[in-house]
Amino acid sequence: MNKPLSEKSWQYRQLNAVTPGLDALSDALIELVAAGEPIVAGTADLQYSNGLSKFHAQHPDRFVQFGISEQNMVSSAAGMAAVGMKPYVATFASFLALLCCEQIRMDVAYSKLPVRLIGHHAGISLGFYGTSHHATEDLAIMRSIANLTVIAPADGNQLMEVIKASNDYPHPIYIRIQRGRDPEVYAQRQPFTIGKAISHHTGTDLTIIATGSTVHPALEATRALRAAGASVGFLDMATVKPIDRNAILEAAAQSPQILTVEEHNVLGGLGGAVAEVLAGEGLPVKLTRHGIYDEYSLIAPPTHLYAHYELDAKGIEKRATRLLEGRA
Amino acid sequence: MTQPGKIETTSGRNSLRPTDEEIAFLKDRAKFCRLETIRLIEIAKVGHYTSVFSAAELFSALYYDAMRLRRGEPTWQDRDRFMMGKGHAAVGLFPILADLDFIDRDLLDGYTRLGSPLGDHPDMTKVPGIDFSSGSIGHALSAGCGMALAGRMMDKDFFTFVMIGDGELQEGQVWEAALFGAHNKLGRLIGIIDRNGYQLDGSVDDIIGVEPIVEKWQAFGWETHVVDGHDVAAVATLLRSLRADGARTRPVMIVAQTVKGKGVSYMETEPGWHLGYLDPSDAARAVAEIEAMEI
Structure with missing residues (x-):
């Protein structure tokens, strides 16, 4: 043989x-x-x-x-x-x-x-x-x-x-779910309530909302931004439907900007769901939907793609920093 | 006369062939199915007469003879299940469900009207006695595989009957289910192809031919039977014999040779009646033909 x-x-x-x-x-x-x-x-x-x-x-x-x-x-x-x-x-x-x-x-x-x-x-x-x-x-x-x-x-x-x-x-x-190789966000199992977002931080400058695979990098980005002095909140929106309206409204009441982050087209997913809530309430909050911008992904190893599409911690941090600095 | 929907209808028989009295009753219920279909489609002003007429004897032999059912107990856990990929024939099934006290007979009078649970296709969430929703061609045999497999996992002995159209054989998912059912030895799964030869756009053989049907199912590992789908005694005898064998290790596919529109002469001979409407005067003539029909 x-x-x-x-x-x-x-x-x-x-x-x-x-x-x-x-x-x-x-x-x-x-x-x-x-x-x-x-x-x-x-x-x-x-x-x-x-x-x-x-x-x-x-x-x-x-x-x-x-x-x-x-x-x-x-x-x-x-x-x-x-x-x-x-x-x-x-x-x-x-x-x-x-x-x-x-x-x-x-x-x-x-x-x-x-x-x-x-x-x-x-x-x-x-x-x-x-x-x-x-x-x-x-x-x-x-x-x-x-x-x-x-x-x-x-x-x-x-x-x-x-x-x-x-x-x-x-x-x-x-x-x-992803590939089963996700870095740990939750060190222990915590009871999960379907339809309820998990708030990790509250912020008065910006709230980041992520779901699934982007929770870990977005949370890491949030911590980096907070360590640098920005007041950034973070929501794990694990349930995308029915979405936790109250959590979104609370975030909108606290911070003038919301950034959604998802490993998904920016159309119709988490960002779309959050936009529907905010627009439906007529809230004067600037929403930025970050993800894949209505295109098909390049070919590369996943980590390379996450870096390329600014969906890793560093990329999300850069995206948020531009928002905090008023650079879109 | 045999009462419809009596408990354990398939057990305790000495002879598999129905008695003359039972055959007369099954013929009468097939006629009832056709007549009610005409009445209900008059309410909707459009419907699938011919898809029901080809299957009327099959419905009768299933619901009034072969299937294990309890009158008035559509959620009885151990009942046999029935579903059809050709969900557009539901208009012929609803009167039978009412006849078996699964649904209120008055519901039939509001068929397809605003808010009615009864539409052109069957909805299991709205109609007691409908074991699975359908309308999108090609799903039912898969769902039937799931039911039969789950029944075995749960040590239940119910049978699952799935009626599919011959045009439905053009859907790829049917053949996924064909592989799956044979691989998993789903011996309590009985498929019935209503081989009436026509689909919406014309003759099945002209559109995308499906023959040789029997050889295809045999090649997929199914036990096959061919029966005259309008010979209710032959259908009932076959279903009884299949229903009596709980140890079978192959799923069964019955090819029921039928005539689309059976019972109304011009529907039998003119293609194009897949969907249609009869003005009341024409409906009365159709009723007269059905009343007089001898199968």
Whole structure:
């Protein structure tokens, strides 16, 4: 056998099977099964990408491998929910939210079935895999589907709490996550309330609002700005729909400027949701929506892309500094 | 006469073939389905007569004979499930649901009117007895796979019946479900293709041909059966025999050979009646034809 000799050579499965952050999804579902819940988890040929391989190994009778048939997966999950199970199905956000949009609308949301849709590797986190694998539209699409709740947890601990909170939640949910390699925002698990923003700081110059993958870098940027003397507030808007109106209104009352940061098109996602609240209230607040500016991402490793699009901590800090200095 | 929707309709029979009395009753219920469809579409002023007429005997054999149902208990956990990819035939199903006391009969009189739960396509959140919403062609067999698989996971013994149109076979998702159902050995999943030969734009074979249907499903690993979809005795006998086998390890696809518009002569012969409306005077003539029909 002519196998690779270098220890640096790797196989896809091995690489992903040892990524600790990937365990969150499986661990949370394993907890629910242990609590006697009729959980079933499914994926479309991506169990090593989303970490459901761990759940699969532990509960083979509650795991469904759908193969590369995402639409069948979503409709089947709806069927499972219709007869009393609690399905959590996961695939790349690009395929789930775009390819399966109609199945989600008809079979899950319109039918009000408690299916949990896990869109992973969202945003541009698949880097040089390119546009087919990027999802910078999913928040906008999922947010416009009636009956559907949309949540983007910031890290593994928050994801576990979101899964826990989802167990008895009566509506279908789209849960947007990354690659399972997210830096920790929350050192411990804290009870998660769907629809409630988490305030980390309040500020009188600017409030930054982020969701999901941008919470960690935006929070880091906030801390840097505060350390430099600016009064900058920060909200983790993990639930994008229903959005926490009160938290947005409080931020608007405190600071004259709001900056939303998302790994998503600036159209229709978190920034759009915040804009709708502010405009609806007629508030004289300057809102800047930061994200991907209605374009398809370049190809590069993710960290390079985040730097290029000013979506890493430094980039967000620079973006905020320009606002604080009145330079747009 | 057999009462519709009696408990455990499929158990305890000595013979799989329905008695003459049962056959007469099933024919009568198929006729009722057609007549009510004409009445309801008169309210809406447009509807899918012919899609119901091809499936009327199938509906009758399912709801009044093969399926395990309890009259007046549309949410009974152990009931058999039915859904249809050809959701546009719901107008023929609603009268049956009312007949089985799943919904209030008065609701039929307001079919499609403002605020009615009854529209052209079935909505499970609004209509008791509708086991799954539909309207977007191609989803139902996937949902049926999910139900059958979940039933097995939960140690339930209900059967899941899914009716799909022959034009629906043009949807790619149907074939995703075909692979999935066979792979997972969903033996309590029974599909029925209403092979009436027509879709909105014309003949299925002219638009995008779907033959050979039987060989396709066999190649996908399904047990297949072909039946005259208007021979209600043959349909009921087949469904009874399939329903009686809970140990089957392959899903089943029945190809029901049907006639689109069956029961109204010009609808049977003229394409283009997929969607239509009959003025009351024409409706009366159609009713007379259906009253006189002998299948």
